[in-house]
Amino acid sequence: YRYVPATVSLVAVSKTVPVERVAEAVAAGQRLFGENYLQEAEEKISRLEQLLAQAGPGAAQAAASPAPAWHFIGHLQSNKSKAAAGRFAMVETVDRLKLAKSLARHAAAAGRVLPVLVQVNVGGEEQKSGVAPAAVADLLRALAELPALRVMGFMTMPPFAVDPEQSRPHFARLRQLAEECARQGLLGRHGPPLLSMGMSADFEVAIEEGANLVRVGTAIFGPR
Ligand SMILES: *Cc1c(COP(=O)(O)O)cnc(C)c1O
Secondary structure, three states, rough: OOOOOOOOOOEEOOOOOHHHHHHHHHHOOOOEEOOOOOHHHHHHHHHHHHHHHHOOOOOOHHHOOOOOOOOOOOOOOHHHHHHHHHHOOEEEEOOOOOHHHHHHHEEEHHOOOOOEEEEEEEOOOOOOOOOOOOHHHHHHHHHHHOEEEEEEEEEEOOOOOOHHHHHHHHHHHHHHHHHHHHHHOOOOOOOOOOOOOOOOHHHHHHHHOOEEEEEEEEHHHHHO
8 A cells, every 4th residue: 555645736847948838838737837947937937927918818818827836946045035935936945044034034025925845855965955854853943933934845856766766765754754744743734744756757656655746847848
């Protein structure tokens, strides 16, 4: 028996993908997109808005309701957090208090509460962003003091693996961590925790281990 979440949301990762192809995905019914680079994302989001508006009252516009939403999934520098806090439905890559405080300040100034995920470095890789599993609880306690942020769950990128089965223990670890934190009252105040894990090569394994948000680029848009 394997736990499978009742619903899984798909973030279509559109980094390097031209806006016209994003518009095709919107016309096909996709509403949630993920971007890694702030400047690319800002340009794409406003160009997509233009494209959809130009489509007039026809099919394309009808297909665009509700409006597309964007998740930020890349490494974020604190000095870029104003743009991120204003443009994105969610920032999935909060991994340090300084960034969180900066996002919270800009979200508050914009009069919004920003949903975020804490990025966890489950593989303990030195070159990878993400907070160490052992430091997650402390970070969650500090984030609870920032009412302009709403911590919805965790995101992870396990170490690169040829065989998706090699990623399974990392996905399982993230889920266990979320369950532990929820038990301690540190996570899950806004519904069941979100677990953003799984990409083109391993999203099936991730879902078997409890992912309810998957980030898929190549399998949708083709090779970059
Ligand atoms: C690029 C990227 C993805 C999508 O990867 P694919 O292998 O193309 O599906 C998912 N998550 C993050 C953080 C990424 O940078």
